[in-house]
Amino acid sequence: MTKPKVLISDKMDPNAAKIFADSGCDVDVKTGMTPEELIAVIGEYEGLAIRSSTTVTKEVLAAATNLKVIGRAGIGVDNVDIPAASAQGVVVMNTPFGNSITTAEHAIAMIMALARQIPEANELTQKGEWPKSKFMGVEVTGKTLGLIGAGNIGSIVASRAQGLKMKVLAYDPFLTEERAVELGIEKGDLEAVITRADFITLHTPLTDETRNILSRERLEKTKKGVRIVNCARGGLIDEAALKDLLDSGHIAGAALDVFAKEPAKESPLFGTPNFICTPHLGASTTEAQVNVALQVAEQMSDYLLTGGVTNALNVPSLSAEEAPKLKPYMGLAEKLGSLVGQLAHGTLPKISIEVEGAAAKLDQKPITSAVLAGVMKRYSSSVNMVNAPYLAKERGIEVSEVRKERESVYHTLVRVTVETSQGDRSVAGSLFGSGAPRLVNIFGIGIEADLDGNMLYIVNDDKPGFIGRIGSLLGENGINIGTFHLGRREAGGEAVLLLSVDQPIPEDLVDKAAALEGVKLVKPLAF
Numbered sequence: 001m002t003k004p005k006v007l008i009s010d011k012m013d014p015n016a017a018k019i020f021a022d023s024g025c026d027v028d029v030k031t032g033m034t035p036e037e038l039i040a041v042i043g044e045y046e047g048l049a050i051r052s053s054t055t056v057t058k059e060v061l062a063a064a065t066n067l068k069v070i071g072r073a074g075i076g077v078d079n080v081d082i083p084a085a086s087a088q089g090v091v092v093m094n095t096p097f098g099n100s101i102t103t104a105e106h107a108i109a110m111i112m113a114l115a116r117q118i119p120e121a122n123e124l125t126q127k128g129e130w131p132k133s134k135f136m137g138v139e140v141t142g143k144t145l146g147l148i149g150a151g152n153i154g155s156i157v158a159s160r161a162q163g164l165k166m167k168v169l170a171y172d173p174f175l176t177e178e179r180a181v182e183l184g185i186e187k188g189d190l191e192a193v194i195t196r197a198d199f200i201t202l203h204t205p206l207t208d209e210t211r212n213i214l215s216r217e218r219l220e221k222t223k224k225g226v227r228i229v230n231c232a233r234g235g236l237i238d239e240a241a242l243k244d245l246l247d248s249g250h251i252a253g254a255a256l257d258v259f260a261k262e263p264a265k266e267s268p269l270f271g272t273p274n275f276i277c278t279p280h281l282g283a284s285t286t287e288a289q290v291n292v293a294l295q296v297a298e299q300m301s302d303y304l305l306t307g308g309v310t311n312a313l314n315v316p317s318l319s320a321e322e323a324p325k326l327k328p329y330m331g332l333a334e335k336l337g338s339l340v341g342q343l344a345h346g347t348l349p350k351i352s353i354e355v356e357g358a359a360a361k362l363d364q365k366p367i368t369s370a371v372l373a374g375v376m377k378r379y380s381s382s383v384n385m386v387n388a389p390y391l392a393k394e395r396g397i398e399v400s401e402v403r404k405e406r407e408s409v410y411h412t413l414v415r416v417t418v419e420t421s422q423g424d425r426s427v428a429g430s431l432f433g434s435g436a437p438r439l440v441n442i443f444g445i446g447i448e449a450d451l452d453g454n455m456l457y458i459v460n461d462d463k464p465g466f467i468g469r470i471g472s473l474l475g476e477n478g479i480n481i482g483t484f485h486l487g488r489r490e491a492g493g494e495a496v497l498l499l500s501v502d503q504p505i506p507e508d509l510v511d512k513a514a515a516l517e518g519v520k521l522v523k524p525l526a527f
Contacts, residue, residue, distance in 0.1 A: 004304040006047035009054045013293035023301035039063045056080045071296040086314040089387040098292035099283035104156035107231045110255035141165040146197025149204035206233035216241035227253040234258040316365030330370040332437035335451040337374025350419035354402040358412035447487030449498045455525040461518040462495035
């Protein structure tokens, strides 16, 4: 088997390359490339490991004809065109937990620096001024820390703040009451954090909903004397308003590690009293840089070699442990999707994916993605589990998921239903024996069949002599039949025949089969 090729295009811990190599990948380290140089070589690689220096644009992706995965050693993926990567079927991963402690500790350091005005005191002392009477700090003990965002980093900040005997109040729309109790913090709305907190720290990604979450209006509502820290993302705070409120004394101090525009070579905040800034150092510790480099190498290797998907931003996560368990279900799901995609006529406005029995106990998202990958092959040959949901969305297809843990005839079942101009059409399949996928129902007719290779789907009247006629026709034309599967609604009614054959059936032979007595439909299939 050919080894997957991986390119490391940014500086990162050398052990990352060793992990790739030890896992069974060929790895090249080429840092400092221009966009043109990257475009010239990216077509050779299946994996691209980056930090913040490499920008993965549409142009880079267009040249990345073999690329399967992009791994960002760190949290932010502003330098990756995720929609373009998704449309091309490329998984985009990051490492959201590798620098969590480092970033949380930086936020705590900023809180302490603000409380005791350490940077300004240091600067004047080193100038020989000994300004002891000029600086009067505040204790953090007993003060209320307001968290905007209580996820991974925010929860670590809360823990550290509790160690400093601070009270913690958090706003996070995804924070449950149970999780708040577990963290030992108070859950509140944004208004409560703004009006009650003595210190405010932000720990949320930059989205349309969070952009300028601390707007001028909200900053004006904050408690007089509040101190604000942002070690998350630039753009969460109205920086001009922050400057005005620092100047007025309403805000006692602010510390930013991130800015709306970076690198921040200039800012109205620079030189403002009681303002501290650092050049995006949140993740800049030796431990964090080693952690994220090793994690991205492990994640990418898992994906390229086993199919495990961890910390992906555009496809359901699937751990290396889950991948073997889900793989046969995903194989079944893709074949069922391909079957309905080949047989259904016209547009498909709605697709429903239903799982029963053992399948209902698994993560359904990868199964759904596999079904869509099969269905969307009717529109594009370069479709996979990553871009299939996006292709379906582009075409306005409504996708629904149904989970039923009831017992049925089969210990596990996946059913795919599509809405067509002729009404709903469903196919269902199960896993037999050692996990072999098998069709068990097609459009309401029970039939057990493998879906593999070249096949012929025939709908005919259930009358004597038909099997002999179709067998003779194929034999006379040199077509060898591999397997033969029959099903019918009732004796003498509509019947279904699924044949596997050793080679594709020519179009003229399909027409001859359709002309046989009793035949209603003939459709060649390929899996």
